[in-house]
Structure formats: C-alpha cells, structure tokens
Amino acid sequence: MTQTNETTLRRSAEILTSDINGELVLLNPETGDCYSLTGVGATVWQAIGDATTLDDVVAGVCERFDVEPERAREDAQRFVEQLVGEGLAVREPLA
Amino acid sequence: MLSTVLEHQIQLFDVYGVGVMVTTDDDRPYRAIESFLEPFVTEQPARSELAFDISTSPRAQQPDPDAQEVWDAGYFRMSKSGSRRYLAAKGYGTGEADLDTGSGRIWVEGWGENYQWGLTRLLFLPMWAMLLKTTGRFTIHAAGVARDGRALLFPVRSGGGKSTLTLNLAKAGYDLLSDDTQFLIPEEGRIKIAPFTEQIALRKGSLTFFPEHGHKPVGEGHRVLVDPAEEGINVVSARVEPGIIAFPQLTGKPESVYEPISSAEALQRLILSSFFFTDQAVLDDHLQVLSTLVAQSSCYRVGVGTRSESLVECVQRMESES
Numbered sequence: 343m344t345q346t347n348e349t350t351l352r353r354s355a356e357i358l359t360s361d362i363n364g365e366l367v368l369l370n371p372e373t374g375d376c377y378s379l380t381g382v383g384a385t386v387w388q389a390i391g392d393a394t395t396l397d398d399v400v401a402g403v404c405e406r407f408d409v410e411p412e413r414a415r416e417d418a419q420r421f422v423e424q425l426v427g428e429g430l431a432v433r434e435p436l437a
Numbered sequence: 438m439l440s441t442v443l444e445h446q447i448q449l450f451d452v453y454g455v456g457v458m459v460t461t462d463d464d465r466p467y468r469a470i471e472s473f474l475e476p477f478v479t480e481q482p483a484r485s486e487l488a489f490d491i492s493t494s495p496r497a498q499q500p501d502p503d504a505q506e507v508w509d510a511g512y513f514r515m516s517k518s519g520s521r522r523y524l525a526a527k528g529y530g531t532g533e534a535d536l537d538t539g540s541g542r543i544w545v546e547g548w549g550e551n552y553q554w555g556l557t558r559l560l561f562l563p564m565w566a567m568l569l570k571t572t573g574r575f576t577i578h579a580a581g582v583a584r585d586g587r588a589l590l591f592p593v594r595s596g597g598g599k600s601t602l603t604l605n606l607a608k609a610g611y612d613l614l615s616d617d618t619q620f621l622i623p624e625e626g627r628i629k630i631a632p633f634t635e636q637i638a639l640r641k642g643s644l645t646f647f648p649e650h651g652h653k654p655v656g657e658g659h660r661v662l663v664d665p666a667e668e669g670i671n672v673v674s675a676r677v678e679p680g681i682i683a684f685p686q687l688t689g690k691p692e693s694v695y696e697p698i699s700s701a702e703a704l705q706r707l708i709l710s711s712f713f714f715t716d717q718a719v720l721d722d723h724l725q726v727l728s729t730l731v732a733q734s735s736c737y738r739v740g741v742g743t744r745s746e747s748l749v750e751c752v753q754r755m756e757s758e759s
Contacts, residue, residue, distance in 0.1 A: 355657045356466075358720060358721055358724050360724050360725065360728040361728075361735075362701055362704055362728045362731055362732050363700045363732055365471040365699065365700060365701040367701050367704050367705060367708075367728070369708055369712075369718070369724060371712070371715075371720050374708075374709065374712065376704075376705040376708055376709070378497075378699075378702070378705065390578065
C-alpha cells in the first residue's frame with residue numbers, strides 16, 4: 343500500500359524526536375536506531391500529525407520550499423515510504 | 438530485631454538532591470562505597486529515593502533465566518526483564534535493580550586485590566546511574582576536565598582511553614571533573630556539568646603515568662584505583678558550563694588529530710552510549726537533556742595519538758576554535 347489521499351499517516355508512538363540546532367534527530371528506543379533529518383525530510387516529519395494525508399504533507403513542503411507541487415508530491419511520497427518502511431510512521435485507512 | 442539492625446551498616450548520601458541509602462553487612466563493601474561516594478556523604482538527606490543493599494552472603498534467588506541480554510563483554514554482562522535489570526561481573530559478584538521501586542541489590546563474590554574497583558565500578562555504578570535516571574538525574578559515561586569554567590567531555594566506552602585523556606590533560610593544567618562519570622544538571626533551561634571526582638581507575642596501559650608508585654601490573658579487564666589529590670591533580674569544585682564534547686578513538690599513531698562533527702551526529706553517539714537501561718518512562722527526558730547538552734557544546738571526533746604533547750595541543754586547538 344502506498345501513501346494516497348485515501349490513507350492517512352501518523353508518527354509511530356514510540357519514536358522520540360529532538361530538534362537540535364535546526365536538525366531533527368529521531369530515536370527508535372526499541373531498536374536503538376537513530377535518524378537525522380534536515381531540509382525537506384524534517385519538514386515532512388513536522389507535517390505529520392495524528393491523521394495526515396499526503397496532500398497535507400505536500401502543502402507543508404510547498405509552504406516551506408520554492409518547489410512545484412508535483413515535484414513536492416513525488417519527493418514527499420518517496421520519503422513517506424521510507425518513514426513507513428523504517429517503522430517511524432504508520433499508515434492507516436482514511437476514517 | 439535489634440541484633441539484625443546492628444549487623445547492617447547504613448550509609449546516607451545526597452547525590453545532587455537525590456537521597457541514596459546504602460546498607461552493607463561487612464566492613465569491606467562499607468569502606469569501598471564510602472570512598473567511592475565520599476563527595477556525597479551526608480548525615481541526613483532530604484529524603485531517600487534510592488536504596489541499595491550490598492551483601493556478602495551467597496545469593497539465594499537467581500536472576501530471571503529468560504532475561505533479555507543487553508550487553509556481554511565477557512567479564513561483564515547486563516540483562517533485563519520487565520522493570521528488573523541484572524548485572525554480572527566475573528570474579529566480583531552479581532547485581533539486580535528494580536526501576537519501579539528504586540532499589541538495588543549486590544551480592545559480592547570476590548575479594549581479590551581489585552575488589553574495590555569491581556564492586557564500585559562494575560556492580561554499583563551501573564545500577565546507581567540507571568536508578569538515578571528514574572529520579573531525573575542523568576549522567577554520561579565520559580572522561581571530563583575543565584578550564585576557565587568550561588567543561589571538555591570525552592565520551593567513550595570502557596577501555597577506550599578515558600584515563601589516558603584525563604591524565605594527559607590534568608598534567609597539562611586542566612582541572613579534573615571526573616575520570617568516568619559526568620553529572621548533567623538542568624539549570625534554568627540549560628545543562629551544567631557537576632563534578633564527581635572519584636578515584637581514577639587505571640588499566641594496565643595507564644599505569645605508566647605513575648611509574649614512581651610502582652603499581653603492580655593488572656590483568657585485562659581490571660583496574661587500579663588512584664586518588665587524584667594524592668597525585669597532585671586539581672579537581673573541579675563547582676558546576677561548569679559545557680564547552681566541548683569530543684569522541685575519542687585511540688589511533689596508535691604519534692600525533693593526535695580532530696575534526697568537527699554535527700550536533701546531530703554527536704547526539705546520536707551519546708544516545709548509543711548512554712541509553713542502556715534507561716527506563717521507558719524517562720526516555721524523553723533523557724533525550725532532551727542530552728540534546729540540550731549537545732546544543733550548548735562544540736562537537737568533535739578526536740584521533741588520540743600516543744604523544745602527550747600532541748594530544749594537549751590538539752585539545753587546545755579545539756578550545757580556541759570553539
């Protein structure tokens with residue numbers, strides 16, 4: 343299943359986040375894995391709330407960066423897949 | 438049971454606002470703990486939040502056989518099961534802590550030449566540090582010195598050269614914060630480093646710093662304890678601001694080198710070295726304390742060479758850049 347506007351996204355509950363000098367560090371305490379996010383990646387993460395659609399994420403990216411919406415959608419889609427694959431975010435059907 | 442009470446000796450400590458009570462049933466562990474926690478001795482802490490019992494009797498109940506292994510360094514093992522944490526130090530004894538009750542127990546098994554180091558550093562210190570986290574007092578495993586009110590911290594695992602760094606820099610005029618454990622104290626949204634000038638634990642290679650003492654050689658995984666004051670090392674007496682965090686690696690080459698690293702990389706390295714056994718309930722607090730520390734510091738990676746003068750010059754260059 344890929345991220346569409348028929349699905350929503352939320353952060354995995356166990357993931358801890360810290361903003362350090364503008365760089366986000368994500369920690370999965372279960373695995374001990376750490377991730378560092380800057381730029382678009384950090385913006386995507388910050389755009390993800392409890393029930394966020396891909397449109398919400400794209401809007402957040404376009405608001406922050408001077409980028410065409412289609413390009414932003416492609417980048418956001420790809421990054422969201424990585425977040426889900428790493429267990430940092432969870433995809434759910436739209437309620 | 439007055440006789441039972443008299444057989445057990447109680448010690449009280451105030452560890453930066455956290456009351457710690459240690460009960461022992463023998464003079465040897467009593468003296469070892471008294472020496473280790475000497476800076477924190479108190480007549481009466483505000484309240485006792487953590488309690489340790491150190492026993493020289495055989496352990497009656499064995500650890501949970503299904504406990505999950507967390508660390509195995511051969512001579513030292515850690516495992517966990519629910520709120521319980523287990524330690525085993527080969528030749529020295531075993532320990533068990535309960536994060537829910539803030540209590541720890543140690544069963545001493547060996548009274549060899551280095552038992553004081555084994556009891557305090559391998560058994561007591563890890564449990565003490567993990568239980569302190571539950572009270573909001575966080576530490577990092579790092580060597581630390583200070584100059585002009587700023588701390589220079591060198592986080593590294595055991596055997597990674599902490600004492601080599603500490604002693605080289607102390608001999609060059611830096612003041613000792615701690616050879617092994619740094620206390621991170623939140624103050625008005627910032628972090629300060631509080632001193633813990635316990636005895637320095639020297640491994641085989643570091644004994645060459647004190648040839649005049651003729652310390653007997655020790656085996657791998659063992660240490661000799663040295664009193665900083667007796668060695669003429671100045672110690673820090675007040676809290677200081679973080680200045681530099683440098684992650685050292687012994688290179689075996691003569692010259693020491695350094696390069697800056699990002700705050701995020703420094704934070705990740707600290708997390709990996711200090712999140713062992715952190716209770717789920719205080720993980721976020723722990724992360725925020727480490728983040729604040731890193732944000733206040735200039736961060737580096739250091740290749741520690743064998744030539745003392747080069748190491749000191751390297752550290753001084755980092756200081757002048759930061």
